[in-house]
Amino acid sequence: MKPTRRIAPLLLLLAALLLASAALNGCQKAAESNEPVTLRIGTPNLFTFEYGYRDYFDAAFPGWTLELLEYPDDSGSYSDAEWAQWLETQKPDLMLMSVFEYRKLADAGRLRDLETYAGQNGMELGRFNPAVLEYLRGNAQGKLFALSPTFSTTALYYNQDLFDRLDIPYPTDDMTWKDTLELAGRFMRDNRLEQDEFGLHVKWIGTPFDLMKEISYTEGLEYVNSRSGELTIDTEGWRGVFRMVVDAYAEGTFRPQNVEGETIDGTVYYGPEAVAQTELFAKGMAAMTVDGDDLMRKLKTSDPGFRWGVVAGPVRAGDATRAGWFGTGLVFAIPSASSHPGEAWEAIDYLHSERMGKASVVINGELLSLTDDPVWRGDEDYRVFYRKLPANSLPSEVEADVPTSFYEPFDELVDRGVRKVLRGEATVEAMLAGLQREGEGLMRKARLEASDSGGATHQGAQ
Template sequence: MRTRLQGRDKARAVVFAFLALILAALLLGGCMNNADANADQSEQKTIVIGIHDKGAYYSSYGDFISAAFPDLKVELVEMDPDYAHPIAKAQYEQKLKDEKPDLLVGYDIRYKQLAADGLLTDLTTRMMDSKMKEDDFYPGMFEKLKRDGDGSLFAVSPILQASVLYYNADLFRKYNIPLPQNGMTMTDVMQLASQFARAGSNKDGIVGYHQPLSSMPNNLLYTLSYKEGNAPWPYNFQTGKVTVDTPAWRSIIKTVIDLYKNGTFKMQDIKGESKDGEVWYGPDAVSEADLFKQGKSALTIASYNEMNGMPFEVGSVTPPVSPVDNRSSDMGIYNYMAIPAGAEHADTAWEVTAFMLSDYMAKVRSGLQDQYVLPTRKSYMKYDHNPILPQLYEILPSIDQSYPNEGYDPKFMPMFNDLEDREITAAVNGEKSVEAAIATMQKEGQALMDAAKPKK
């Protein structure tokens, strides 16, 4: 969203200054050993880092690396800066050969293919030589990266994206509702949220659950299905069939309609600005959309540390987990660091990587109170004593599912979303029966999908 981009340069300057002070203290105290005291100081170390784009690099990696390695000459190569329109696999691999980066950092969309093509270095030996143990890290990191590496560890990730279920403790006390617990499913969360409406919260303008900018019917259908470990959409790109009129989706649709009707959910159709295929929201729109921060929603899911400094008492528990295992779509490993096979400065690349994985970085991040990521290094819990963390670090990410839609008209999904919003809104307002809304979504949705299918 746009508000998360504004003021980036100022924020980076503050972060860099903070990092420089902390890391200087660590160096002076003899706590960090990221340089060889016997090295020839006249020879400056150099590293070429292949990055996704400069903005993402500096906020996630660059400022830390610059502060920790002030004498390291870093050359940046933007490998694939347009996330919305990534270059072809062959182009990327050719760029890898031409630019010869020593280290790759960025989003994980390329990792699986690069590993399969033998273009990355197995990091297992380097981990062992550095005396790093898997038990010292978030287990979901190794599970995901080894699964995508066909059993080998071709990358590591210093950070994980983690969200939690926040609750407004003042509202729970006011309406005498039992507090949420760790390990709830999304169905559990919805059942808990619905108690507010039954307790009369609607007359005070309070809803049980709200997700800012994700409160329309299509958003909630996705949330209730995907967070329970099911398919995210009521259609299948492989079969070309719409599955609205099936028992599973009929149940989800009826649940969403009931929760709107009884006041557990509130629709907010806040318009953003379309730009390059993405929707951006300004600060006013974001503020209007966030009912939890306004004290008007009892529950929400948001990034760890995002709800600090609220004008009411905030509690948190682990995010919703699948009913079949201890996995959550609110936990994820989406960034990686990898050393290309044959890298010229592989030792320096690993030195940088090991630093990003270090206990020192865990301590630094505890001081930053980052709103969007946690260190994968579990020693972070020595510095941040939030009681939720031991349980949070045990929850594995949902296993990625592939839903290839190659060849389909890209307009299909937003058009189907609009269809869901229109029909469910009509059912909520009493303009249509639930059965009629389901029938329309099935019929018109199938027509949309047929029209969007790849042309033979």
Template sequence: MNIESMERTAGRWRQAGMLTFGMAMAGALLLGGCEKREETAAAGAKGVIRIAIANEDTFRMDYADYFAAKFPDLDVEIIPTLGLYDQGGDPVKKYMDIIDEKKPDLLFTDTWSYGKLAASGRLYDLSPLIAKDKFDLDNLLPAAVDYLQIKGQGKLYGLAPKFSSSVLFYNKDLFDRYRIPYPAAAMTWEDMLRLAQRFPAEGGKEERVYGFHMGYMQSPLDLIQYIGQAEGLAHFDASGRKLIADTDGWRRIYRLVLDGYKSGALQWDYSPPDKQRFDKEDVEREELFGAGRAAMTISTAGQVRSLRQREAAFAWDMTPVPSADPAHRQNPDFYVYPIFSIGSRAENVTNAWEVIKYFNGAEAAKIEMKTELELPVRQAFAKEIDGHSLEPFYRVKYEEADNSDNYAAVPMEFGQTYRELSLKLMDAMLQGGLSVEEGLRLQQEQGQRALDEAQAAARAKAGEAGAEGS
């Protein structure tokens, strides 16, 4: 998730709930005297704070009310960062240039840029401040803290109040109708897809029930890639010069997913609309679970909001996503947001730290849970939504994949070429004209040739750029 998309997501937080927010804030302030030191210290924040955030509108919509109530003596200066991903070139490098020039005190970073900023020395280590103020880390989701520390190479350069992860939603009425046992809490991907295949392939395309459906997937290849990511499978070696496609791990996942689609238990007939925005009909076509026509789906907390809005008439529940190793629970949809960090050259460290403490503390988490359907990193405030426990979302761990940086050396142009090749071969495998073994052998050979060509072109381009600059 990039800087801009994170801030677009943030922009939706309080759009529809300002009255509720105001009431919740008032109630929280009445209780302020009962909070820990980390919650009451905000009263001492005075002077200037320079904040790197999308723009003035984002700050006004998402944070201005909080600052008016909790930091009335702070003079806020906004350093806009919106649009870095629309200008071409390296957006993180441009972000770093802004930090170097403007020297913000407080930064709203994201999971893409956080590690790079930390490694470049542009973020302030929060550990001494945390220790000095005895800031409560014990009640934070361990996966969130682990993520921030791992990306910070053992140090904590930021704190994030919210996170996203996904769970397996299931339609209890459909399972009861076909007398199929509910999904277990410790299933493997094989278990889940075999469970999906127990639902009979009955009826026409517009009314039949599917065992599993995951919306907005353009091809079975997307589910294959999703499961591969969950299991930590690599596409490239550490150098980024060798393609990894024809392996036992990838063959197993291809067979598993393609068997599911061939059986009719899985549905993926995705037709992206030829327009900029999805309308209601487009969403309905991709929301088979919400329509009661899919027994299972994998989705984020937004699925709960969707079920509530459409007043779903069926009984449903959720359980952790499948995992090759249930003890680890890698989740492709896991990320934390927004990440509050202090610039390493900040002039107002104390003010920035007071803001970070507040937004990552108990009082702010309490307010958010009253006004928004979000997942707070503070686990004490994760109760339930519409009678459903949020606990499955919290059954997640973060471990840095061995191949997490392997994409850095891969030319961006190769991505589309490789996807088109993979789709063509996968379609042949799906139709039965090509075995999984032969398909992945061809994918390995043809993909490696394409990667070699892309690498050669990138080296030539870099050489030309170097010659021009000399």
């Protein structure tokens, strides 16, 4: 046989192998997708998953078998070792959880870095609201260990009719709390404003200290360190907040609204009537309010009977990129213990996709983490919620060292102090020094009582 005759069959064999290889390559993915998939999903409770996400999974992954694993009732106070044991025995592939559990598991290094998966699989993180990414990266390692399809935040709403009636210019983006209170003051000083109308009304603000706490979220201030229990109210930051609010009260800028609840067995309950009393803005009785994105949905679905607008803010004094209260919905994460990280990522990818987003905006209306939300919703008014970074950070679920019995007497102490200042019996500086001193005494007392009774501490304080 000539050498060429020997080569020829080899060439044909090579061609056949190439064909087979090409065929195999193409079929591989299909074969993989036809394999039965069983995904074990951790969830706070069955209802949360069934009501919120089951439909999406059924539509996108009809062949998958989902095994739902409920977290134990006492998992809220689980130590890292207890979580490690639960993860080891239950082996969830995907976890749906609150930001408290997320922070704890992320800090303990028990979750996979999703940024790696996003990079490998072509997910564009640039389509996400930067606020969501920053918030979820707010863990010890600063990595993205989870994603949430939705978030919520606040903005400054205003009643255009009331502003026009009194010929006061509308609020603008990037107003601080100081600017906002000053604008509200123009209404309260105007005698054309009706007795039952407000310049600024914020739901559930019943005392000056309630308003101070609202402002402190934006300013990133804490009056007590939840980890150490150290009291930090006599600081320059708090002095500024107290001066601002005391001045607003003294000038009649801010009027508190006390809504009576029903006390049953020591717990105060607020029924629908009480809640309705707090909604003065929606009733057209307040020129401005600071409220969540759900107010926009409410104003758009039921005509309030007045023209209204919304701007981003109030922003942090000195850092106009940050505003409001911010929070994500439940987050999805892939634990290190996952046996099916590829499928778990596929699910996360779908839950943050255009296809899911377009359906989600009409199904539950919550703000999507993807910035295309207003486009898919067909309503650019919602863009206002995508303009700012969070003022608050991911909550830490650390071993809190603040007994719950501390808070109520301390609130009363502050209220007494503010009344003294309003009556001219003390300065803000003297009051804060007194609050620091007496507050530390209250803290010692509360700790002593808690250690005597093995009592509860306040979890998850920010």
